[in-house]
Amino acid sequence: MALSLQDLGEQGLLKLLKPFCSDRVGDDGAVMGSLPMGYELVVTTDILIDGVHFSPQTTSPEDAGWRAAAANLSDLAAMGASPWGVTLALGLPRDTELDWILGVYRGFTACLKKYGTELVGGDTVRSPIKTIAVTAFGQVPSDQIIYRHTAQVGDLIVITGEHGLSKAGLEILLHPDLAQDLSIPAIAKLHLAHQRPTPRLDALPLPYRVSGMDSSDGLGDAIAQICDASGVSAKLDLGKTVIAEEIQSVANRAGVQAIDWVMYGGEDFELVLCLEPNHAHQFLNKLPKSRVIGEIIPKNPDRNFNMARTFQHFCPN
Amino acid sequence: MALSLQDLGEQGLLKLLKPFCSDRVGDDGAVMGSLPMGYELVVTTDILIDGVHFSPQTTSPEDAGWRAAAANLSDLAAMGASPWGVTLALGLPRDTELDWILGVYRGFTACLKKYGTELVGGDTVRSPIKTIAVTAFGQVPSDQIIYRHTAQVGDLIVITGEHGLSKAGLEILLHPDLAQDLSIPAIAKLHLAHQRPTPRLDALPLPYRVSGMDSSDGLGDAIAQICDASGVSAKLDLGKTVIAEEIQSVANRAGVQAIDWVMYGGEDFELVLCLEPNHAHQFLNKLPKSRVIGEIIPKNPDRNFNMARTFQHFCPN
Numbered sequence: 001m002a003l004s005l006q007d008l009g010e011q012g013l014l015k016l017l018k019p020f021c022s023d024r025v026g027d028d029g030a031v032m033g034s035l036p037m038g039y040e041l042v043v044t045t046d047i048l049i050d051g052v053h054f055s056p057q058t059t060s061p062e063d064a065g066w067r068a069a070a071a072n073l074s075d076l077a078a079m080g081a082s083p084w085g086v087t088l089a090l091g092l093p094r095d096t097e098l099d100w101i102l103g104v105y106r107g108f109t110a111c112l113k114k115y116g117t118e119l120v121g122g123d124t125v126r127s128p129i130k131t132i133a134v135t136a137f138g139q140v141p142s143d144q145i146i147y148r149h150t151a152q153v154g155d156l157i158v159i160t161g162e163h164g165l166s167k168a169g170l171e172i173l174l175h176p177d178l179a180q181d182l183s184i185p186a187i188a189k190l191h192l193a194h195q196r197p198t199p200r201l202d203a204l205p206l207p208y209r210v211s212g213m214d215s216s217d218g219l220g221d222a223i224a225q226i227c228d229a230s231g232v233s234a235k236l237d238l239g240k241t242v243i244a245e246e247i248q249s250v251a252n253r254a255g256v257q258a259i260d261w262v263m264y265g266g267e268d269f270e271l272v273l274c275l276e277p278n279h280a281h282q283f284l285n286k287l288p289k290s291r292v293i294g295e296i297i298p299k300n301p302d303r304n305f306n307m308a309r310t311f312q313h314f315c316p317n
Numbered sequence: 318m319a320l321s322l323q324d325l326g327e328q329g330l331l332k333l334l335k336p337f338c339s340d341r342v343g344d345d346g347a348v349m350g351s352l353p354m355g356y357e358l359v360v361t362t363d364i365l366i367d368g369v370h371f372s373p374q375t376t377s378p379e380d381a382g383w384r385a386a387a388a389n390l391s392d393l394a395a396m397g398a399s400p401w402g403v404t405l406a407l408g409l410p411r412d413t414e415l416d417w418i419l420g421v422y423r424g425f426t427a428c429l430k431k432y433g434t435e436l437v438g439g440d441t442v443r444s445p446i447k448t449i450a451v452t453a454f455g456q457v458p459s460d461q462i463i464y465r466h467t468a469q470v471g472d473l474i475v476i477t478g479e480h481g482l483s484k485a486g487l488e489i490l491l492h493p494d495l496a497q498d499l500s501i502p503a504i505a506k507l508h509l510a511h512q513r514p515t516p517r518l519d520a521l522p523l524p525y526r527v528s529g530m531d532s533s534d535g536l537g538d539a540i541a542q543i544c545d546a547s548g549v550s551a552k553l554d555l556g557k558t559v560i561a562e563e564i565q566s567v568a569n570r571a572g573v574q575a576i577d578w579v580m581y582g583g584e585d586f587e588l589v590l591c592l593e594p595n596h597a598h599q600f601l602n603k604l605p606k607s608r609v610i611g612e613i614i615p616k617n618p619d620r621n622f623n624m625a626r627t628f629q630h631f632c633p634n
Contacts, residue, residue, distance in 0.1 A: 029398065034356065129444060133448075
């Protein structure tokens with residue numbers, strides 16, 4: 001029989017988890033050291049619930065851990081900040097299998113390690129439902145903070161990568177028959193997009209005026225939020241190639257509009273950035289899969305953005 | 318009928334909670350500014366679950382919020398750190414009454430305000446069980462960090478206040494008949510100790526070598542942890558007055574040893590500090606209710622500490 005939490009007790013669990021933690025763990029709090037001159041602290045937090053944000057059907061414990069870490073590192077990237085440390089608090093039913101707990105820690109710390117940071121604090125408590133609470137903090141040079149409210153008319157809107165992949169990945173995990181027209185590599189690409197998202201820390205540093213956020217709640221939501229905060233509107237020209245082939249195939253089988261997944265699927269964890277045209281072009285050269293999808297225009301009181309040419313005008317609200 | 322979460326939706330909830338949050342909230346992360354020269358960042362996190370860490374029987378939503386904040390501020394105090402900011406993530410069942418949510422935020426932010434800090438980030442998600450996840454971060458001068466591993470033989474062991482009050486408070490909340498010998502002020506004192514604990518930030522700064530932690534997991538546990546980490550043992554001489562009159566009365570009625578509540582009741586959120594004798598006496602003058610309860614002695618391989626004179630020798634492990 002698989003070992004579960006109740007076989008181990010709190011002290012046993014702490015011993016088991018210690019190897020995943022930074023040496024900073026062991027006192028009432030973790031001492032992180034000083035901030036470099038001219039840098040500021042950025043903090044972000046998320047809480048994820050079994051059956052709401054992850055499920056055994058679509059996410060292994062390793063994936064659940066990875067995604068929890070990646071979502072918070074993405075929030076740091078969206079602020080222009082490099083990760084400095086992350087905390088992880090778990091609520092666990094008594095009968096939670098140790099393999100699940102270790103899997104979450106493995107996936108979580110694998111993601112942290114990939115992005116050069118570490119687990120510096122935590123808490124594990126009894127709960128009727130598996131719960132993952134994460135707080136990440138990072139460092140950003142004072143003059144490179146990325147806010148939502150600083151977009152200006154004439155800025156180009158740049159995305160760092162494809163959208164809709166995570167949603168399509170989730171759909172084929174839930175309904176494998178939707179993937180029947182896809183090649184094995186295409187299926188793997190969609191699965192990975194959902195299970196192992198990539199925080200776009202590689203887009204940093206951005207040493208010029210930039211407004212933006214991540215697309216964790218959907219590309220459409222990100223553009224609407226930036227427009228709201230900046231008092232502007234956006235004109236989008238996505239072009240046909242914004243819909244990846246794999247997404248089109250799955251959406252066709254599912255009988256839905258692929259563009260809805262691209263715009264509103266969410267959890268792609270790309271960055272949506274507004275940059276002066278010359279900076280935008282510098283950025284495109286730096287990050288190969290990034291692309292321009294529109295521009296910032298004066299505020300249109302009726303709608304946050306409209307999509308030209310390829311798609312019908314519409315208002316996301 | 319009372320309004321609940323499902324009447325409001327996520328956007329409505331965010332609007333409702335905005336007044337509780339710092340102006341820093343609104344982007345993917347909160348920008349906290351720089352650390353003063355010579356200061357370091359300290360981070361601590363906790364997760365609390367309905368029915369495990371709080372319950373309607375003993376803690377109002379305001380109390381649950383206050384205690385969640387106080388526990389984390391106490392961890393900062395235990396590291397010698399002043400609070401800089403706190404995040405709050407809630408998991409909420411759909412039928413959670415708005416009054417409960419607002420109560421938690423009121424209690425939480427009241428505690429933060431009292432100690433000069435603020436709510437800088439959060440997350441609210443759907444969950445089958447009410448869940449409160451808190452992360453606090455603070456600032457400490459590099460030469461005033463309080464660790465557990467730096468106690469030295471000859472140090473006096475100082476506590477900042479009474480122990481066992483929170484446990485006695487919990488017991489009379491659960492079993493009101495245990496309070497029948499107590500005056501109204503005594504009952505109020507015990508209730509408050511449990512429902513509105515006080516992080517001992519007033520003990521700071523401690524500008525001399527000091528080892529210590531808070532007594533959130535019990536006075537006995539704190540002493541054992543410090544001894545373990547420092548490779549020393551402790552000789553305790555608690556004296557008869559360490560048991561507050563109110564605790565003795567409740568313990569008598571409950572038919573238990575009051576000293577067990579003092580040593581192992583937990584959640585008193587006092588500080589347990591090891592100081593050179595001259596510094597200990599300076600500290601006692603500064604903080605009126607603090608007292609010496611023993612001293613650090615060379616490591617006794619058989620036990621972490623023993624209690625002299627008033628109580629039997631015993632080993633907490």
